[in-house]
Amino acid sequence: MLMFRPHDTIVHTLAPPYQSCRLLWNSVADARGADIRHLNLTKQPPLKKWASVFAKRGNREHESPTDLEVFVPPGAKKFFSRQLAKYLVNTAKQLGMEHRRQYFVVTMPYLSDTVDFLPENSTLIYNVVDDYIESVRSDYLVNHAHFTLAVSSALTQKLKLRHPQCSERIHHVPNGTTPDFLNPLTKIPNDQKLVVGYLGSIDNRVDWNLVHAVCSHFGQQIALRFYGPPPNGKDRMELKRLENSFSNFKFLGKVALDGVPKTISEFDIAIIPEPNREFNRMGCPQKLWNHLAIGAPIVSTRVPEQMRFPDAIYFGDNPGDYVLAMKKAIQEVKSRDTSKRQLRKTIAARHLWSNIGKHAAWVLDPCGLKKT
Numbered sequence: 224m225l226m227f228r229p230h231d232t233i234v235h236t237l238a239p240p241y242q243s244c245r246l247l248w249n250s251v252a253d254a255r256g257a258d259i260r261h262l263n264l265t266k267q268p269p270l271k272k273w274a275s276v277f278a279k280r281g282n283r284e285h286e287s288p289t290d291l292e293v294f295v296p297p298g299a300k301k302f303f304s305r306q307l308a309k310y311l312v313n314t315a316k317q318l319g320m321e322h323r324r325q326y327f328v329v330t331m332p333y334l335s336d337t338v339d340f341l342p343e344n345s346t347l348i349y350n351v352v353d354d355y356i357e358s359v360r361s362d363y364l365v366n367h368a369h370f371t372l373a374v375s376s377a378l379t380q381k382l383k384l385r386h387p388q389c390s391e392r393i394h395h396v397p398n399g400t401t402p403d404f405l406n407p408l409t410k411i412p413n414d415q416k417l418v419v420g421y422l423g424s425i426d427n428r429v430d431w432n433l434v435h436a437v438c439s440h441f442g443q444q445i446a447l448r449f450y451g452p453p454p455n456g457k458d459r460m461e462l463k464r465l466e467n468s469f470s471n472f473k474f475l476g477k478v479a480l481d482g483v484p485k486t487i488s489e490f491d492i493a494i495i496p497e498p499n500r501e502f503n504r505m506g507c508p509q510k511l512w513n514h515l516a517i518g519a520p521i522v523s524t525r526v527p528e529q530m531r532f533p534d535a536i537y538f539g540d541n542p543g544d545y546v547l548a549m550k551k552a553i554q555e556v557k558s559r560d561t562s563k564r565q566l567r568k569t570i571a572a573r574h575l576w577s578n579i580g581k582h583a584a585w586v587l588d589p590c591g592l593k594k595t
Contacts, residue, residue, distance in 0.1 A: 232258045234315045235328040236337075241352060242480060243374075243398045243509045244330060248350075250399075250580020251587075257326070262311055308336035326587075329368075332360035338367045348372065348587070350396075354505035356382055365389055370587060372396040375507035377527035394586045397528075398509050399579035400571050403484040404516030417556060419447045419549075420490035422478060423510040425454040428503065430524065431461040433496040436542035437549055438469040444553075449474045450486060488517050492552045495523040499540060516571035518564035520552035535567045 235248045245261060252259035311334070315325060325345045329337055332355050341347060349368040355361060356378070365371050365386045371393045373379040379395040386393065419437070421429075438447055447469075453476065454462065465472045478486050487493065493514040497503040507528045514521050521536045522545065523529040529536050537552050539545030555563060 232260060233326045233328060235261045236311060236330060236334055237261045237263045244352060246576045247579060248328060250576045251583050254580045254584040262314060304333050305336045308334055309340045312337055312340040329364060332358050332364060335360040335363045351378060354378060354502050374398060375505055375528045378505040396583045396586060398507050398512055399574045399576040400512040400516045401576055404513050405568060405572060417445050417491040418489055419445045419492045419494060420487060421494050422450040422487050423508060425451045426458050428497055430496045430498045432542055433545045436546055438472050440546045443471055445471055447472045450478050452477045487513060490519050491556050493519050493521045497524045497526050499524060512571055512574050515567040518568045520555050522548045522552050532570060535570060
């Protein structure tokens, strides 16, 4: 059995650049005194080869070149994936860690060739953050990884059904939140106009028929604010159509990470109107945990991860049902009843990243990460 030693190194290939992935592996490193290195795969050439950021080592912080921006030219993922995998492994060796045991984390199937280049004393961890598992490359990673960590319970079960021979190495490690969102202050609602908010990724993650129904039915009773990176294609067109059609709808763009807690604390009601598609059903949206942490009512479609908390969330899958769920959420806000608000905060407190990191460390116990 491998014994996890202090200052062994977790090498995390950060692709896609989800903040949740960074927070998870920083938390695992903190839980067990490991060093963490992020290889950031980017489509744009970096201005500087090295980014000087804070390296995590136990509970201490010191300035160190712990992040490396790796420029991935167009087409490299498809046509030069093997060369890219070899380059990433060699880069990890050059980070001053060639004599340390490495825990190499892969998040995307196109990096499956890393399996063939990792040193013998490395432990490969496949961190599945989206439903990209129905591919030969993903199958190869599951079959060769020492551990596969899936972000949602539904995705975990899907992986186990697809790979019954590997089921004991497949584990559920969800997203989490930070203490910044557990603001003890309760927002006093404006009886004239309630703020209904959405903050997160928009591409392929919004059922626009539900948003249209909410804007149309509630009119000037609400101010519906959408925050997130500007979407592409059809989603961009839908945003424009809503802005042109309803004075109570505004798209306010992307919010800086340090501004997210303050922004969503202004929501009287949070919405997660995900489409009923396989990709969305397999997800574990970061926004779920952040919205639970602020305590405001949440109105969502019936996707598995949200359905785990039926007492804390209102559900609707079609325009009529979604409007009814919104009415229940509005009634909760106006009643000033804090019992459900406290329930949501309690759920979120159990899912702080520090706790998720300890759970992941325990999941990796056969590597020597011991439960405390």
